[in-house]
Amino acid sequence: MKALVWSGIVQGFSTPPLLLLIMLMTNNRKIMGSHVNSFWLNVLGWTTTAAIFSASLGLLYTWIA
Amino acid sequence: MLDKITKDEALRKEGLSEGSAAGSEPSEQHNATRGERKGGTIRAFGLGVVTGAADDDPSAIGTYSSAGATFGPGLLWTAPVTFPMMFAVVYLSSKLGQVSGRGLFHVIKDHYPRWVLWPALIGVLIGNTIEAAADIGGMSAALQLYLPIPLGWIVAGTGLSILSLQVWGSYELIRNIFRYLALVLLAYVGAALLAKPDPWEVISSTFVPKVAFTKEYLSLLVAIIGTTLSAYLYTWQSNVEVEEEIAKGRRRLDQRKGASKKELKASRRDILWGMLFSNLIMYFIILSTGSTLYKAGQHDISTAAQAAVALQPIAGELAGILFAVGVIAVGFLAVPIWRQVQPMILPRPWDGAIASMPNHERQSISMLQFPHSRSLQSASTSLASTP
Numbered sequence: 001m002k003a004l005v006w007s008g009i010v011q012g013f014s015t016p017p018l019l020l021l022i023m024l025m026t027n028n029r030k031i032m033g034s035h036v037n038s039f040w041l042n043v044l045g046w047t048t049t050a051a052i053f054s055a056s057l058g059l060l061y062t063w064i065a
Numbered sequence: 066m067l068d069k070i071t072k073d074e075a076l077r078k079e080g081l082s083e084g085s086a087a088g089s090e091p092s093e094q095h096n097a098t099r100g101e102r103k104g105g106t107i108r109a110f111g112l113g114v115v116t117g118a119a120d121d122d123p124s125a126i127g128t129y130s131s132a133g134a135t136f137g138p139g140l141l142w143t144a145p146v147t148f149p150m151m152f153a154v155v156y157l158s159s160k161l162g163q164v165s166g167r168g169l170f171h172v173i174k175d176h177y178p179r180w181v182l183w184p185a186l187i188g189v190l191i192g193n194t195i196e197a198a199a200d201i202g203g204m205s206a207a208l209q210l211y212l213p214i215p216l217g218w219i220v221a222g223t224g225l226s227i228l229s230l231q232v233w234g235s236y237e238l239i240r241n242i243f244r245y246l247a248l249v250l251l252a253y254v255g256a257a258l259l260a261k262p263d264p265w266e267v268i269s270s271t272f273v274p275k276v277a278f279t280k281e282y283l284s285l286l287v288a289i290i291g292t293t294l295s296a297y298l299y300t301w302q303s304n305v306e307v308e309e310e311i312a313k314g315r316r317r318l319d320q321r322k323g324a325s326k327k328e329l330k331a332s333r334r335d336i337l338w339g340m341l342f343s344n345l346i347m348y349f350i351i352l353s354t355g356s357t358l359y360k361a362g363q364h365d366i367s368t369a370a371q372a373a374v375a376l377q378p379i380a381g382e383l384a385g386i387l388f389a390v391g392v393i394a395v396g397f398l399a400v401p402i403w404r405q406v407q408p409m410i411l412p413r414p415w416d417g418a419i420a421s422m423p424n425h426e427r428q429s430i431s432m433l434q435f436p437h438s439r440s441l442q443s444a445s446t447s448l449a450s451t452p
Contacts, residue, residue, distance in 0.1 A: 002367065004127025005288045007199035012291025014192035018185055019154055019294075025172055026157050035164045035324065037157070045157055048150040052290050059283040 009059075016053045023049055110338050121250060121346050122399035123203030123392045124196055125292040129347050130372045132285045133354025135364050138262065138270040140285060141355070144348035145271060147293045151340045154294055159332050162306030166321030196295060197400050201227070204396035206369040207389040227400050246394035250346045252379055252387050257353035259378035260360075267352065293347065306332070353378070 023045050026037050037045060132140045158169055165172050173182050205219040212219060276282070310321045354375040358366065366372050373388035380387045 003199050004124040004203050005131050005285065007124045007196045008128040008288030008292040008295075009284060010195050010291065011192045011295040012287035012289075014188040015291060015294050018189065021173060021177070021181070021185060022154065022157050022161065022169070025176065026161055028176065031161070031172060031176060032164050035160065035329070041153070041157070044149060044153045048153045051146075051150065052294065055283065055287050055290055058278065059280075059287045062278065062280040062283055 012052070012059075013056055016049065016056055019045075019049050019052065121247075121343050121350075121395055122196070122292070123200045123207070123396045125347070126250075126350060126392055126395065127199075127203055127366075127372065128285070128288045128292045129350035130354045130358075130375060131366050132289060133351040133375070134358040134366050135281065135285060137355040137359035138266055138352065139275065139277075139282075139355075140289065141267065141270045141348065141351055142272065142274040143286065143289050144344055144351065146274065147290065147347075148340060148344045151293055151344065152336060155336050155340060156333055159306050159336060160324070160329060163310070163324040163328060163332065166307060166310065166315075166318050168307055192295070200396050200400055203369075204393050207392040210369055210373070210385045210389050223396075227397065230397075243394045243397045246390055247398060249387055249391040249394060250350075252376055252391070253346060253349040253353050255379040256376045257349045257356060257378075260353055260356035262352060262356040271348075289347075293343070350375070 023037075023042075025031050026045070027042070029036055132143075161172060162168060167175070170182070170186060173185060201220060201223050205216055205223050208219050208223065209216055276286070307321065315321045354366075354372070357375045357378065358364070358371070361374075363371060363374070369388065369392070370385065373385045376384035376387050
């Protein structure tokens, strides 16, 4: 059961950079044309990105400190 | 490099326009499918249950159970908080797939330098492999509740049976069976209610996030985020959209590019249902383990048998069986999804050749390789020019 949690933690660290890329891509007019994110989708997306980045960084911090 | 892409694209256009039988057929097909999409709330619910349940994979069940056992209702707030987050990431990647007509990593490859592509790719591959392994381990631990043989044998057996079902079995049939078996997880809803948690405590911990800056708390928080928003889910999502467009007869990239407002709206609804279902189960797993194991002073789950105790309020003696069926069902749903994601990401040398063949020939070749999977066949078209 411990291994299951650990696998979640690994996923937790691989998710933030990928989400950052997705946010950049879905706001890129060259890729999305007129379908770039709306204001509210951006608010939601960036909040999510910030939240998962800070969770991972927080955990890293408790490991180091 | 650019040269290679254009060449491949030209090849693909040549070969694939034969497949779409140069005529009005694609657009007719397209309209029909769109009409269907508009109609079915039940269909949307069904689809949602599949993606949602597969997102609650064994590793997610283990993580949520540990969260409930360790902190009681303390992490309940993560369910309402991750719900809009899950929706955001899955919808964004689905939109990316629909509008660009390509899978996630294909788009990264086309628009970003290699030093961005490779670390992201490697990170996801490692994460996926570990999670698939953890899932097979979790399924095996659940099986071991009723099979008194060494764990190693069960792991090998489980892995082999998933693989052989994929190669020789009818994947569609299997998926349909496990899709319904996954509904067993709804038992957590009943178990949580029957365990009679203190309503006031439940409400306050659901709506008021309390973050403790300890290693244990943050580990579980990151694990919850990792399993709910796991990378495979949205890699898969963007590829599924491409695959669906190909199934509608849009075989060429320029046909697949772009999406109507209506299409985006329909996928928004599908995703909402799926994430809602997955999130609901997550909430009640935390609540039921919190009101059973945590309350009983069992704050650390190390075996499947301990995790199954959370279902005792509703199932009594049968809790173990229910748990095992649920874990094995979601495992069978989730692990093949990774096995589809990996080849979608990884380059395959013969892709270009397959993609440039006429449709029926291409199909039979893919059937030879992976008889179960329509998605692999279309993945080969969407990724024909991977590095």
